[in-house]
Amino acid sequence: MVGKVNTSLNWLTAVEADRRAAGLRRELRPRTVDSPLIDLASNDYLGLVRHPDVIEGATAALRRWGAGATGSRLVTGTTTEHELLEVELAEFVGADSGLVFSSGYTANLGAVTALSGPGSLIVSDAGSHASLVDACRLSRARVAVAPHSDVSFLADTLRSRVEERALVVTDSVFSADGDLAPLREMHQVCREYGAILLVDEAHGIGVRGAGGRGLVHESGLAGEPDVVVTATLSKSLASQGGVVLGDNKIRAHLIDAARTFIFDTGLAPAAVGAARAALAVLQREPTRALDVLARASELADVTGAPSPESAVVSVVLGDPQRAFDAASACRDQGLHVGCFRPPSVPEGTSRLRLTARATLSASEMEQIALVLRDVLAGARA
Structure with a gap:
């Protein structure tokens, strides 16, 4: 109505003032x-964002396929480039298959919600990334938040559950502290109590494991049917997008049930081409993963921080x-x-x-x- 003062956004002024006073304004x-x-x-852990091979990989895909994927993966958004990337990533980490999403965030949302749901249990580490936290909230499953890296809590929770299905979610390398999840111990508990272990390798691939194959591979869990790996292509692989890696049955189920796969436009071809090229560089130059850890140790020495694991x-x-x-x-x-x-x-x-x-x-x-x-x-x- 003309002349009437709109007060609907006044609350934002108060929220901003509180954030500024607390030193939390961004x-x-x-x-x-x-x-x-x-x-x-x-x-950009491996320093590949400006690598000439990665730039050429992106531009070649751009010229071949155009600027966008043109539709969802199930309609027109899947190219042969997408499928090649999925095969190459799966072979690299030792998984049966892979499925590429538009981001690491949507990969986690899609995988967690599709593998859980009403009548199931999710146990999530307290240090899990926000994308896993949001996925748990959207899942409509019962969610138990485990104290950070607490395997005993995990065992007790899975042992006493009443739900038939259970999913355990964690980062492999935690993004704030850079510490490692006890994946072997967690998997043993999951195997004993019939739960699936989902591991976000966003900060693990390219840094941990032989040639940067990730902490799941390093822990001897590559290819285990009850282990699902999610990852982003935007860190060590210097591009954009996400991927879910695991058993062929997992891939087939996500194509049918993961809403962030079904209803989202496919990853742009240039990002796919860049990720493929970055992966090829890492495979040719596997010592880049060791170089990352060496530089991290030097930074820790300078700052007096604990010896880094990532x-x-x-x-x-x-x-x-x-x-x-x-x-x-x-x-x-x-x-x-x-x-x-x-x-x-x-x-x-x-x-x-x-x-x-x-x-x-x-x-x-x-x-x-x-x-x-x-x-x-x-x-x-």
């Missing part, structure tokens, strides 16, 4: 092509404003670092999240050490 900071900052924030080095500072100020100070001195605050991490554990990259040079590591020592000395004072 802003977008676009990167520039010629940024002079040394990158310790991205998930590409992630977490420097906990506690207060969100302190973490934000430290990240800003790093930026002013030429480093782009991650700044994780609630709700990304628990209250009181705001931190700098540093991510190692296989291609960091010796001179870059020297500059990184100088800046981090200076900034952290002030932040910890």
Whole structure:
């Protein structure tokens, strides 16, 4: 109505003020092509985003297939390029088959909801990624949140369940702390009590396991019929998209039942081509995975963080404003670092999240050490 004051959005002003007071306001900071900052924030663990073979893989697919997938995977959105990527990824990690989704997020949503549902139980690690948390919420299953990496809780919960079907979900490498899930022990419990184990390898593939095949492969669980692997193509594989890898029966079921597969437009061909090329580089140069861990160890030595098990080095500072100020100070001195605050991490554990990259040079590591020592000395004072 003309002249009437609209107050429907007033609550947003109060919410923003509360976030700002708590040091939790977020802003977008676009990167520039010629940024002079040394990158310790991205998930380009293998340093392949600008690799000429990866760029050529993307552009060749773009020229061949066009800019978009044109439809859902079940209609017109599946190309021979998609199917080749699925076969290559499955062979790489030791799975029977793969199914490519438009993102790692939709891969987790699709897999978890299709493999659970009303009348089933999901046990989810407390440190699971937000995509797994959201998938649990959408599943309509009973959800039990297990204390982080608590195998005893998992066993007790599965033993006492009344549901016929159970699904256990976890990250392999947890994104905030970079620690590893006890996959062997978890699988033993799942096998004993008839549950499926779903493992998100977003931060594992390209870093852990022989030649970067992931923690599932490293744990001796590759190809087990009751193990499902999800992953993103946007980290070590330098592209975009997600994948579910597992038994052929899992793939067939997801094609029929995963809503984020059935109703979503297929992954753009350029992203598929880039991921295939990145995987080929990793297979030719498997030591890139070892290089990531070596750089992560150097970052931990500089910062006094615990010895890392992945590409992630977490420097906990506690207060969100302190973490934000430290990240800003790093930026002013030429480093782009991650700044994780609630709700990304628990209250009181705001931190700098540093991510190692296989291609960091010796001179870059020297500059990184100088800046981090200076900034952290002030932040910890």
